[in-house]
Amino acid sequence: MKNKFGLLALLIFVFVGCRKDKEIIDGPSINEIYSTFKFLQEFKADRAAVDFEAGQTVIFSAAFNKVVNWQISIEGQTSKAKKIISGEGRTISVSNAVWNGSTTEFPIFKEEVCLAKLTIKEVTDTFSLNITVAKPKVNAGLVIADFETGIKSTWTKFVQSGASMDFNVKTDSLAPQGAKYLKMAGTVNWDYLIGLIDYPATAYGGAPTLPLETNPENVYFNCMVYGVPNTNQSIILFQFKEDENADGTFNSNNEDEYDYEIKVNWEGWKLISIKYSDITTLVNGAPATPKGNGLRNPNKIGKISMLHLANPNDGFASSKIDYLIFTSSKPLEP
Amino acid sequence: MINKVIVTILILLNTVLLYGQNDRKINFVGGARSLLNANTISVSDSLPDTVSVKKNNGGYAIMDMGLLIKPNKNTEIMGMFRIRNEFGGFWGSGVSFDVRQLWLKGVVANALRYQLGDINLKQTPFTLYNHHADQIDSLPAIFDLQRNIVSYDRFYTKNNSWRMQGANVDFGLNFSKIIKELNFSGLITRLNATNFSNIPDRLMAGGSVNVVQSKYFEIAYNVNSVFDVKGTILDSNIFKNTVSTIDWKIKKEINGNLISLGGEAGTSKHYFSADTLAPNLSDYFVNAFAKYYITKWKVTFTAGYLNVGPDFRSIGAQSKDVNYNGLPTFFNRYTNTQDIRPITLFDVIGNENIYNRTVTQNMMPISTVFNNVLPFGIATNNRIGGYARVQFKTKNEIAVNAEYFNLNEIRGQGSFALKKFEVYKAYVFVPINKLIKHSKHISIQFGTTIQNTKRNSSESIENIKLETMQINGGFRWEIFKNFDLLGGYISQNTKGNEFSADRNTYNEITYFNIANYNLNQQILAGGIRYNFGVNTHLTLLYQSNKYQDKLGNNASFEIKQFGIIYSITL
Numbered sequence: 001m002k003n004k005f006g007l008l009a010l011l012i013f014v015f016v017g018c019r020k021d022k023e024i025i026d027g028p029s030i031n032e033i034y035s036t037f038k039f040l041q042e043f044k045a046d047r048a049a050v051d052f053e054a055g056q057t058v059i060f061s062a063a064f065n066k067v068v069n070w071q072i073s074i075e076g077q078t079s080k081a082k083k084i085i086s087g088e089g090r091t092i093s094v095s096n097a098v099w100n101g102s103t104t105e106f107p108i109f110k111e112e113v114c115l116a117k118l119t120i121k122e123v124t125d126t127f128s129l130n131i132t133v134a135k136p137k138v139n140a141g142l143v144i145a146d147f148e149t150g151i152k153s154t155w156t157k158f159v160q161s162g163a164s165m166d167f168n169v170k171t172d173s174l175a176p177q178g179a180k181y182l183k184m185a186g187t188v189n190w191d192y193l194i195g196l197i198d199y200p201a202t203a204y205g206g207a208p209t210l211p212l213e214t215n216p217e218n219v220y221f222n223c224m225v226y227g228v229p230n231t232n233q234s235i236i237l238f239q240f241k242e243d244e245n246a247d248g249t250f251n252s253n254n255e256d257e258y259d260y261e262i263k264v265n266w267e268g269w270k271l272i273s274i275k276y277s278d279i280t281t282l283v284n285g286a287p288a289t290p291k292g293n294g295l296r297n298p299n300k301i302g303k304i305s306m307l308h309l310a311n312p313n314d315g316f317a318s319s320k321i322d323y324l325i326f327t328s329s330k331p332l333e334p
Numbered sequence: 335m336i337n338k339v340i341v342t343i344l345i346l347l348n349t350v351l352l353y354g355q356n357d358r359k360i361n362f363v364g365g366a367r368s369l370l371n372a373n374t375i376s377v378s379d380s381l382p383d384t385v386s387v388k389k390n391n392g393g394y395a396i397m398d399m400g401l402l403i404k405p406n407k408n409t410e411i412m413g414m415f416r417i418r419n420e421f422g423g424f425w426g427s428g429v430s431f432d433v434r435q436l437w438l439k440g441v442v443a444n445a446l447r448y449q450l451g452d453i454n455l456k457q458t459p460f461t462l463y464n465h466h467a468d469q470i471d472s473l474p475a476i477f478d479l480q481r482n483i484v485s486y487d488r489f490y491t492k493n494n495s496w497r498m499q500g501a502n503v504d505f506g507l508n509f510s511k512i513i514k515e516l517n518f519s520g521l522i523t524r525l526n527a528t529n530f531s532n533i534p535d536r537l538m539a540g541g542s543v544n545v546v547q548s549k550y551f552e553i554a555y556n557v558n559s560v561f562d563v564k565g566t567i568l569d570s571n572i573f574k575n576t577v578s579t580i581d582w583k584i585k586k587e588i589n590g591n592l593i594s595l596g597g598e599a600g601t602s603k604h605y606f607s608a609d610t611l612a613p614n615l616s617d618y619f620v621n622a623f624a625k626y627y628i629t630k631w632k633v634t635f636t637a638g639y640l641n642v643g644p645d646f647r648s649i650g651a652q653s654k655d656v657n658y659n660g661l662p663t664f665f666n667r668y669t670n671t672q673d674i675r676p677i678t679l680f681d682v683i684g685n686e687n688i689y690n691r692t693v694t695q696n697m698m699p700i701s702t703v704f705n706n707v708l709p710f711g712i713a714t715n716n717r718i719g720g721y722a723r724v725q726f727k728t729k730n731e732i733a734v735n736a737e738y739f740n741l742n743e744i745r746g747q748g749s750f751a752l753k754k755f756e757v758y759k760a761y762v763f764v765p766i767n768k769l770i771k772h773s774k775h776i777s778i779q780f781g782t783t784i785q786n787t788k789r790n791s792s793e794s795i796e797n798i799k800l801e802t803m804q805i806n807g808g809f810r811w812e813i814f815k816n817f818d819l820l821g822g823y824i825s826q827n828t829k830g831n832e833f834s835a836d837r838n839t840y841n842e843i844t845y846f847n848i849a850n851y852n853l854n855q856q857i858l859a860g861g862i863r864y865n866f867g868v869n870t871h872l873t874l875l876y877q878s879n880k881y882q883d884k885l886g887n888n889a890s891f892e893i894k895q896f897g898i899i900y901s902i903t904l
Contacts, residue, residue, distance in 0.1 A: 024745065025745065025746040025747065025748060025749060025750055026644065026716075026745055026746070026747050026748070026842075026843050027747060027748045027835060027842070027843030027844065027845070027846060028748060028843070028844070028845065028846070029748055029749065030748035030749050030793075030795060030796045030833060030846050031749065031791075031793040031795055031796055033748075033845070033846060034795045034848070035793065035795050
């Protein structure tokens with residue numbers, strides 16, 4: 001009988017064991033559902049002035065008594081650039097609210113005073129603080145064109161002789177990066193092509209090919225494109241012409257050309273980023289077989305042609321472009 | 335249609351009588367009931383209720399007619415029809431004709447018992463068991479009249495079984511050494527049928543192996559599994575809930591008194607095979623108790639330990655008989671805004687519309703008013719603690735029962751603070767006729783149940799204090815031979831606050847609603863009954879049901895009912 005009692009006690013002991021249920025709860029926190037919102041730690045930034053060029057960042061912090069949906073909107077007081085950081089939780093901290101100088105809504109931040117505003121869903125009050133950008137963010141990569149010095153003499157520009165042609169660098173508050181951008185506009189009723197610019201590799205260090213990585217998976221091409229409201233659709237075609245034998249000349253019969261077509265069907269500035277390995281060969285907009293070795297070799301790009309196109313039946317077409325840049329490993333985070 | 339039914343019944347009756355007279359291989363079983371009632375409601379609202387009706391008169395007559403056929407000594411076949419006629423219907427209007435039950439049972443080779451069709455099934459309190467958790471244990475006799483109707487119509491039997499459709503078998507082996515008996519039982523039932531689109535066939539299968547070592551020790555392994563049958567729909571997502579348990583009984587006589595240890599322990603798994611959103615739940619439980627019976631005083635003391643994990647799930651044991659989303663039989667809506675009338679004590683005692691016939695497949699809503707502590711009986715998940723019970727009966731048959739539960743949550747609900755629960759129950763039954771040596775029945779009874787729920791948290795919003803006190807009393811006085819005067823009173827006060835949980839399709843809590851109570855419910859009933867025999871009576875019954883919500887969450891009201899019940903069971 002004693003053995004039976006012992007066995008029973010052992011059985012119960014094994015079953016009961018140690019529970020860890022006290023560490024979790026079922027359902028949402030009642031305190032969070034019903035208590036009124038309050039700060040446990042005020043909204044603040046770890047620095048009042050920041051040098052993004054030197055790699056500094058701004059870390060925002062705050063703590064609340066309940067889980068909330070929060071949003072920090074940082075706006076450049078001069079540029080009107082905007083950075084949005086949002087999340088859900090009880091805390092704002094280094095894990096979810098670090099600003100590295102990047103932009104969500106163009107233009108890019110300049111040297112200026114910014115207002116960081118915290119808004120909480122279902123809370124009417126907003127909470128603000130000022131941050132001075134001493135030096136804006138510098139983006140690593142190979143800049144093909146930012147138009148800050150106009151059209152370079154090393155580039156080749158061709159513009160059709162259509163009506164209302166405007167293929168010039170502009171300086172106004174619309175510039176998403178720096179102070180200038182390129183406007184491409186006009187009416188060409190006999191051809192898709194309105195104008196083009198060739199960017200030869202020799203303009204970037206003298207070598208017949210661009211100084212890029214060999215692995216097309218690691219190379220991203222980026223540019224900022226502006227869709228003009230209430231105009232016909234522009235098409236921007238980039239042709240990446242590989243000088244595979246490095247003889248300083250692109251031969252369209254036996255060397256690869258990869259193309260990327262952008263149909264500008266939006267309004268305002270938009271960042272376009274494409275991995276080089278995702279770019280295909282196009283003939284009249286349709287995929288085709290490359291004529292060379294069939295391998296995407298970003299380090300063998302001898303020339304980039306940027307064509308502004310539009311359907312000749314549509315009439316006037318217009319778009320703007322800025323900051324053509326190759327980045328490594330990831331898309332541009334301006 | 336009604337003519338055909340009547341002709342069929344007459345032919346059947348004739349067959350029964352003729353055949354029954356010869357060799358009694360066919361017996362007629364069944365029952366009949368007629369209920370006539372007149373109800374009135376008065377509503378206390380801020381604006382006079384000018385929209386809803388205030389009177390409801392009605393009733394019905396039912397006849398359950400069954401044939402119990404015994405084609406041989408080892409086989410029985412039962413088929414029972416129910417004819418129901420709503421008062422006010424005439425020649426077919428309001429008449430329904432249903433198959434009430436159909437089963438076949440027998441014994442194979444004098445060893446294996448089987449039953450097919452409609453069957454009442456029960457395993458253990460944690461596998462398959464109808465706990466009747468919200469019922470008043472010490473219900474005065476006058477209210478039994480209505481509860482018996484619910485029990486009869488919903489096939490609730492005294493042994494806590496659920497009515498299901500399927501098959502079960504059991505057989506046993508006797509041994510001369512080491513163990514005395516080895517008993518096996520198995521069941522399989524269909525919980526729902528596929529629609530060949532998105533609802534799969536869902537079955538429940540179970541079994542037990544019981545080893546009786548001696549009259550002092552027995553142990554059993556039990557398993558119950560609810561599962562979808564793969565392939566009955568195209569979706570490969572399969573639901574399964576399996577409960578495996580061991581239960582034991584150990585007895586020993588000490589100085590003529592009996593001490594026994596018993597209990598059950600086991601595990602459960604509850605999951606969907608291919609639904610990444612569904613939680614996979616597994617947990618365990620232990621219910622262990624010791625009983626000590628003092629023969630001389632006819633007193634039984636029980637002390638137990640209960641630990642049921644938060645994620646313990648058992649469809650068979652955690653289905654409730656009361657469906658609090660059901661609608662009352664009458665006065666469903668009231669007040670000028672046509673609010674749904676809350677389920678009251680009156681409905682819980684005798685409203686068959688809010689009772690389930692069989693197990694449900696989702697965790698049903700509980701009522702914090704009627705049972706906040708153990709809404710699924712001792713199979714309620716997320717409870718740990720102890721309980722004690724004393725049962726006492728004198729030689730004059732005065733019965734006294736007292737019970738106490740002291741439990742805690744294991745896992746917090748919307749809070750890291752845990753709720754504490756207490757239940758006190760007491761019941762006294764006094765057969766006065768035995769005390770004064772009177773030949774006719776005179777008895778009184780009293781009972782009380784107190785439930786307390788408390789949670790003290792560092793966040794005051796999470797605090798809970800809910801107290802429910804129920805008292806009841808009743809009497810039965812046989813004034814003349816077979817002629818009873820009956821009376822009863824129940825009062826229940828619920829005061830405090832709780833949070834009621836909203837759950838998603840996976841039974842996960844998604845929100846907590848604040849519920850504040852200051853509620854008083856009272857039922858006062860009186861009646862006279864004439865007993866034609868043990869199972870036949872005619873009763874005139876009057877009762878007043880008051881529902882008073884002092885916080886005004888629901889409009890207060892009073893329902894008065896006068897009823898005539900004629901019931902016969904063959």
